[in-house]
Amino acid sequence: MAMVILTTLLVIFVTLLLKVAYDTISCYWLTPMRIRKIMEKQGVRGPKPRFLIGNIIDMNTLLSRTVSQDMKTIHHDIVPRLLPHFVAWSNQYGKRFLYWNGIEPRLCLTDTALIKEFLSKYSIVSGKSWQQQQGSKHFIGRGLLMVNGEDWQHQRHLVTPAFMGDKLKSYARHMVECTKDMLQSLQKALEGGKSEVEIGECFTELTADIISRTEFGTSYEKGRQIFHLLTQLQIHVAQATRHLLLPGSRFFPSKYNREIKSMKMEVERLLKEIIESRKNCVEMGRSNSYGNDLLGILLDEIKKKGGDFDLQLVMDECKTFFFAGHETTALLLTWTTMLLASNPLWQDRVRAEVKEVLKGETPLIDQLSKFTLLHMTIKEAMRLYPPATVLPRMAFEDIHLGDLHIPKGLSVWIPVLAVHHSEELWGKDANEFNPKRFASKSFMPGRFIPFALGPRNCVGQSFAMMEAKIILVMLISRFSFTISENYRHAPVVVLTIKPKYGVQVCLKPLDSGS
Numbered sequence: 152m153a154m155v156i157l158t159t160l161l162v163i164f165v166t167l168l169l170k171v172a173y174d175t176i177s178c179y180w181l182t183p184m185r186i187r188k189i190m191e192k193q194g195v196r197g198p199k200p201r202f203l204i205g206n207i208i209d210m211n212t213l214l215s216r217t218v219s220q221d222m223k224t225i226h227h228d229i230v231p232r233l234l235p236h237f238v239a240w241s242n243q244y245g246k247r248f249l250y251w252n253g254i255e256p257r258l259c260l261t262d263t264a265l266i267k268e269f270l271s272k273y274s275i276v277s278g279k280s281w282q283q284q285q286g287s288k289h290f291i292g293r294g295l296l297m298v299n300g301e302d303w304q305h306q307r308h309l310v311t312p313a314f315m316g317d318k319l320k321s322y323a324r325h326m327v328e329c330t331k332d333m334l335q336s337l338q339k340a341l342e343g344g345k346s347e348v349e350i351g352e353c354f355t356e357l358t359a360d361i362i363s364r365t366e367f368g369t370s371y372e373k374g375r376q377i378f379h380l381l382t383q384l385q386i387h388v389a390q391a392t393r394h395l396l397l398p399g400s401r402f403f404p405s406k407y408n409r410e411i412k413s414m415k416m417e418v419e420r421l422l423k424e425i426i427e428s429r430k431n432c433v434e435m436g437r438s439n440s441y442g443n444d445l446l447g448i449l450l451d452e453i454k455k456k457g458g459d460f461d462l463q464l465v466m467d468e469c470k471t472f473f474f475a476g477h478e479t480t481a482l483l484l485t486w487t488t489m490l491l492a493s494n495p496l497w498q499d500r501v502r503a504e505v506k507e508v509l510k511g512e513t514p515l516i517d518q519l520s521k522f523t524l525l526h527m528t529i530k531e532a533m534r535l536y537p538p539a540t541v542l543p544r545m546a547f548e549d550i551h552l553g554d555l556h557i558p559k560g561l562s563v564w565i566p567v568l569a570v571h572h573s574e575e576l577w578g579k580d581a582n583e584f585n586p587k588r589f590a591s592k593s594f595m596p597g598r599f600i601p602f603a604l605g606p607r608n609c610v611g612q613s614f615a616m617m618e619a620k621i622i623l624v625m626l627i628s629r630f631s632f633t634i635s636e637n638y639r640h641a642p643v644v645v646l647t648i649k650p651k652y653g654v655q656v657c658l659k660p661l662d663s664g665s
């Protein structure tokens with residue numbers, strides 16, 4: 152009897168071992184090779200991958216060479232600097248090529264018709280890869296940005312109303328109030344003898360302030376605390392990923408992992424307090440609404456749709472709004488200000504428009520559509536310096552895209568930055584700052600994609616545009632600004648496109664009459 156049990160256990164053990172071995176070989180070797188063959192048959196080639204690390208070293212070597220120095224002048228031909236591997240490989244292998252991020256094969260797609268088709272039609276059968284989800288799970292977890300398939304559809308449905316119509320308009324007053332505070336402190340700094348500021352820092356503070364107020368309303372102070380911790384957490388996660396490359400390293404009880412765990416627990420403790428207190432107020436009849444902020448609207452939607460209340464999901468959405476909406480908007484404002492500071496003619500034009508529309512008053516939400524030149528300028532800034540430089544999506548099923556067969560497991564990488572700078576799509580002046588190109592409303596879809604497109608586009612894009620316009624209108628009517636001699640033009644990509652040393656501008660207050 153004992154022998155039978157022992158043999159059965161041994162068989163189970165060996166079967167399990169074989170399964171693990173097969174899954175590993177399949178994941179690390181068979182599937183990538185199958186995908187490579189399928190793509191090669193369609194004429195899609197690329198640089199030769201090395202075992203396990205793919206083309207990571209080639210990419211890093213090229214990148215460390217191009218970003219090691221500042222750019223000599225303020226020009227916007229930044230694709231060779233920020234995507235040197237894209238330039239090298241597209242020259243060698245053509246518009247579509249396959250490269251490898253470790254064991255993950257990636258198809259680089261720049262054809263605008265295919266980009267449009269892919270992003271519009273396949274949002275359920277493509278999405279965020281396991282690698283991407285792992286990278287961000289400690290700070291945004293299963294929030295909208297990282298979920299896939301039916302979960303994504305469900306969450307998108309819950310979140311969308313918070314970014315529409317009157318709800319969206321109701322956030323404008325927070326944007327105006329927070330901007331007033333920022334302008335006040337800039338004025339004070341000038342009166343104190345400062346003439347130059349690093350405007351990127353100011354915008355980062357301001358957009359954090361705005362998202363804390365719009366998301367948590369009266370619980371704003373706690374919101375600020377949460378977001379401060381989240382920023383620290385994000386830095387820690389990035390460092391931990393760099394330090395611990397071994398498989399399973401995230402389970403080691405290292406200093407980084409311990410700190411990440413305790414920060415995450417603290418963020419969630421604070422979030423839980425806010426959420427539970429809102430829920431209790433409604434359940435105990437002390438209030439009949441969860442509140443008019445992003446959190447309140449989200450809780451309302453969950454109740455309306457009669458779904459189960461999932462605390463973790465609400466917490467993850469709150470973290471996602473901050474992560475997805477704060478830095479991106481700050482960068483949009485920073486690059487727009489850099490461009491206006493170094494193009495005084497456009498700054499004057501935009502200011503003249505602002506003066507004509509506002510007539511000395513604070514901007515009102517209904518006036519925002521009248522700032523046509525500002526709108527064009529913001530778009531041009533997003534074309535040249537799109538905060539999100541690439542759009543990554545993994546195919547979860549075989550997909551037929553135009554003449555291409557995209558096999559399950561292949562990642563499609565859309566290099567937004569390269570599409571936005573393509574001379575073929577934008578003409579010979581593609582690398583120049585020329586907001587006029589956005590004067591015409593008719594546009595080839597797929598070539599301007601700062602917010603992605605299709606069902607999985609940026610849910611917060613109207614929020615971001617409203618915020619950017621309010622802030623820039625208020626800034627431009629209060630100060631004139633020029634680029635400082637201390638500004639070093641050195642864009643770098645760390646998830647988003649950032650100015651490596653910030654953007655230093657010299658501010659001059661304007662008389663209310665000027």
Ligand code: HEM
Nearest residue numbers: 295296475476479480483538539601602603609610611615
């Ligand atoms: C200039 C500012 C912004 C830019 C350039 C931007 C860009 C983008 C892009 C490119 C995506 C698609 C990412 C992908 O799927 O890989 C995205 C998604 C998203 N954005 Fe934004 N965003 C901005 C502001 C905001 C704001 C203010 C919020 C919210 C307060 C926000 C919330 C989100 C969310 C939740 C998603 C995920 C949508 C989904 O997967 O269904 N974004 N954003």
